[in-house]
Amino acid sequence: MLKYIGKRFLLMIPVLLGVIIFVFTIMYLTPGNPARIMLGPNASEEAVQQLLEEKGFDRPYFVQLTDYIKNIVLRGDFGESFQTGEPVLKEILERFPTTLRLATLSVTVSLVFGLTFGIISATRQYSILDKVTTSFALLGVSMPSFWAGLMATILFSSILGWLPASGSYGWKYWILPPLVLGLHSAASIMRMTRSSMLEVIRQDYIRTARAKGQTESKVIIVHALRNALIPVVTVVGMQFGILLGGSILIESVFALPGLGRLIIGSIGKRDRMVVQGGVLFLALAFSLVNLLVDILYSFIDPRIKSQYQVTGKRRKEVPNNVDNKLEKQESN
Amino acid sequence: MNENKLLEIKNLTIQYKTDNGLVHAVNDLSLSLKKGESLGLVGETGAGKTTTALGIMNLVPDPPGIIIGGEIQFEGSDLLKLSKQNMRKVRGEKISMVFQDPMTSLNPVMTVGKQIAESVRIHETLSRKEAEQRAVDVLEMVGIPGERFNEYPHQFSGGMRQRVVIAIALACRPDLLIADEPTTALDVTIQAQVLDLIANLKKEQQSSLIMITHDLGVVAEVCEKVAIMYAGRLIEYGTLDDIYNHTRHPYSIGLFSSIPSIDGDEERLRPIPGLMPDPINLPKGCSFWPRCNRATENCKRAVPALIESDPDHWVRCIHIDKAGFFEKNAVSKKTDTSRNESITHTKDTDVEIDSSKLEESLASG
Ligand SMILES: Nc1ncnc2c1ncn2[C@@H]1O[C@H](COP(=O)(O)OP(=O)(O)O)[C@@H](O)[C@H]1O
Ligand code: SF4
Ligand SMILES: [Mg+2]
Numbered sequence: 001m002l003k004y005i006g007k008r009f010l011l012m013i014p015v016l017l018g019v020i021i022f023v024f025t026i027m028y029l030t031p032g033n034p035a036r037i038m039l040g041p042n043a044s045e046e047a048v049q050q051l052l053e054e055k056g057f058d059r060p061y062f063v064q065l066t067d068y069i070k071n072i073v074l075r076g077d078f079g080e081s082f083q084t085g086e087p088v089l090k091e092i093l094e095r096f097p098t099t100l101r102l103a104t105l106s107v108t109v110s111l112v113f114g115l116t117f118g119i120i121s122a123t124r125q126y127s128i129l130d131k132v133t134t135s136f137a138l139l140g141v142s143m144p145s146f147w148a149g150l151m152a153t154i155l156f157s158s159i160l161g162w163l164p165a166s167g168s169y170g171w172k173y174w175i176l177p178p179l180v181l182g183l184h185s186a187a188s189i190m191r192m193t194r195s196s197m198l199e200v201i202r203q204d205y206i207r208t209a210r211a212k213g214q215t216e217s218k219v220i221i222v223h224a225l226r227n228a229l230i231p232v233v234t235v236v237g238m239q240f241g242i243l244l245g246g247s248i249l250i251e252s253v254f255a256l257p258g259l260g261r262l263i264i265g266s267i268g269k270r271d272r273m274v275v276q277g278g279v280l281f282l283a284l285a286f287s288l289v290n291l292l293v294d295i296l297y298s299f300i301d302p303r304i305k306s307q308y309q310v311t312g313k314r315r316k317e318v319p320n321n322v323d324n325k326l327e328k329q330e331s332n
Numbered sequence: 333m334n335e336n337k338l339l340e341i342k343n344l345t346i347q348y349k350t351d352n353g354l355v356h357a358v359n360d361l362s363l364s365l366k367k368g369e370s371l372g373l374v375g376e377t378g379a380g381k382t383t384t385a386l387g388i389m390n391l392v393p394d395p396p397g398i399i400i401g402g403e404i405q406f407e408g409s410d411l412l413k414l415s416k417q418n419m420r421k422v423r424g425e426k427i428s429m430v431f432q433d434p435m436t437s438l439n440p441v442m443t444v445g446k447q448i449a450e451s452v453r454i455h456e457t458l459s460r461k462e463a464e465q466r467a468v469d470v471l472e473m474v475g476i477p478g479e480r481f482n483e484y485p486h487q488f489s490g491g492m493r494q495r496v497v498i499a500i501a502l503a504c505r506p507d508l509l510i511a512d513e514p515t516t517a518l519d520v521t522i523q524a525q526v527l528d529l530i531a532n533l534k535k536e537q538q539s540s541l542i543m544i545t546h547d548l549g550v551v552a553e554v555c556e557k558v559a560i561m562y563a564g565r566l567i568e569y570g571t572l573d574d575i576y577n578h579t580r581h582p583y584s585i586g587l588f589s590s591i592p593s594i595d596g597d598e599e600r601l602r603p604i605p606g607l608m609p610d611p612i613n614l615p616k617g618c619s620f621w622p623r624c625n626r627a628t629e630n631c632k633r634a635v636p637a638l639i640e641s642d643p644d645h646w647v648r649c650i651h652i653d654k655a656g657f658f659e660k661n662a663v664s665k666k667t668d669t670s671r672n673e674s675i676t677h678t679k680d681t682d683v684e685i686d687s688s689k690l691e692e693s694l695a696s697g
Contacts, residue, residue, distance in 0.1 A: 204431055205436065208439070208447075210391055211391060211423055211424060211429045212451040212500065213421060213423035213451075213455060222442075222450075223439050227439070300441065301441055302440070303440060306484075
């Protein structure tokens, strides 16, 4: 298992490297001279040129790219923001907690609603409750989250005046955004839970559990749910990634000072280093969540765990003839 | 109800509502079982054996299944009238079931030990520790080392899994064990072991057994009584000796003549040319007439009644009377030399032949 996790970490390196090269290239090719944007239209040509040289942006593409990667790998240096002159890492770390909080709260909301209604509508298939929830879920998955965010702001802030529309100055500001994002992804989780649960309920081992005399609620919670969760976990992991990235839009709608808004703002300003660092950071977070999901899998499903164990063991045994012989004797 | 009777099914009718129509899975079935008795329920795939068993357990999947009517008397009460709560007390404690496919009937994400202990804890007030100890004991009883308590189903072979399923079923020492084709999904070499296990445990625990199978060899090994089902109906019922040595019903006779030998009984039964009728569209009259080589016009009129051809030997065929009219005829026509000697049909000489019926049947066949 540990070996597997280590391998997954190593596999993240090429992925992240790819992300760096990709984002770097796009930002490099984006028209607009960053020094000109920073200094404004009235600045002199010399001043612009001087700033460019100072930041090293006049050097050839390949030199800049290798320099950038080298600095990250060797010194953990992501460069400095054009606009503020602050280290990029510092800016990101300031903003990331907001994004993480938004994503975590949203995932919590989506899990609570998605799982609950998924289970309920699966166990009461074709009931009115099932039909209502599935219709809502269909509505939910078909609505873009930023649009839902705008509508929710109009309703709860402008019309009803219950909640603030934007900003982050206390808990009230943290109700609408996670609810909008969370309910949106709850729709996918609910649909997945429902279909997975319907599949599991028909399995023979559920009948075995009933044949033992187990109560219906325990049959569902103890036997069906854990099996039904296996595909749901994948969806939750994907949703978490989407929430991390999707927060870019929602943070803008609700004016939350998160990483997403930092990236959007920096794109407008051609603040290359911040955009690159920010995207890289999101990619890292996404990969880590994916890894976490895979590890979680093996806790839910023992079959997956033993797969890792078997492959780990086999590799060890190939060069070791004595062990091999012992095993053969044992299996005989 | 008779003191010694453990289970008495009366006129049980179960149907499935499907998009293609109403499936008449079990039709007006009556059966009874004494304490400690083993009954073999035999029939082709689709005859309604599993549905009957699920009916007894009150586990017919609904939808699409509906128990249309009948009674299932068990220890003084009608199982079909019990509350859900009381029925749960019967399941697993009084009546247990072993399902056909051990590969799918265990929960893949729960250790086998827990799955056995769960059964114990539902019905008995035991601490977790005590229940686990009991599970270890039961595991060893079915021939699995207790150390494997914490292993998951996928770590066991098919035969071992079926032992686990049997352990779950027997953990609370039920009065009645229903084994639904417990060996069909297993390798030949394992089949005998599992059958022996069931037979021995049944004896030890003094429980009754309904052994569902399409394999007459299995029945001969473990059962005292045999019931043969066809298209949801019981068509012949009697002691092992009645069914094996005094086979009456044309379908049963066909079943026996299809067995190549008593040990090499791997193949599914496809005894008589033709297929079992579609239970959505059962033929009028005797459901067997399209395949019966002795059918007459009369057979198509009404469902034949069960007739007691010998004491406690019941047959559902209009051309059978107390004398077992078809017997000789059937033997001469159906027996071939490759059939195993141990299955011999009656050669009683005191058979009265009703010549008018004989002529009628020969003319039509
Ligand atoms: N869940 C179900 N839905 C619809 N039809 C079913 C269902 N289960 C069984 N049947 C039908 O009921 C009939 C009897 O099936 P079953 O009791 O499983 O027979 P057996 O166990 O003897 O093979 C078959 O025709 C089968 O197709
Ligand atoms: S009633 Fe007729 S069709 Fe049915 S088994 Fe008897 S002879 Fe054959
Ligand atoms: Mg069956």
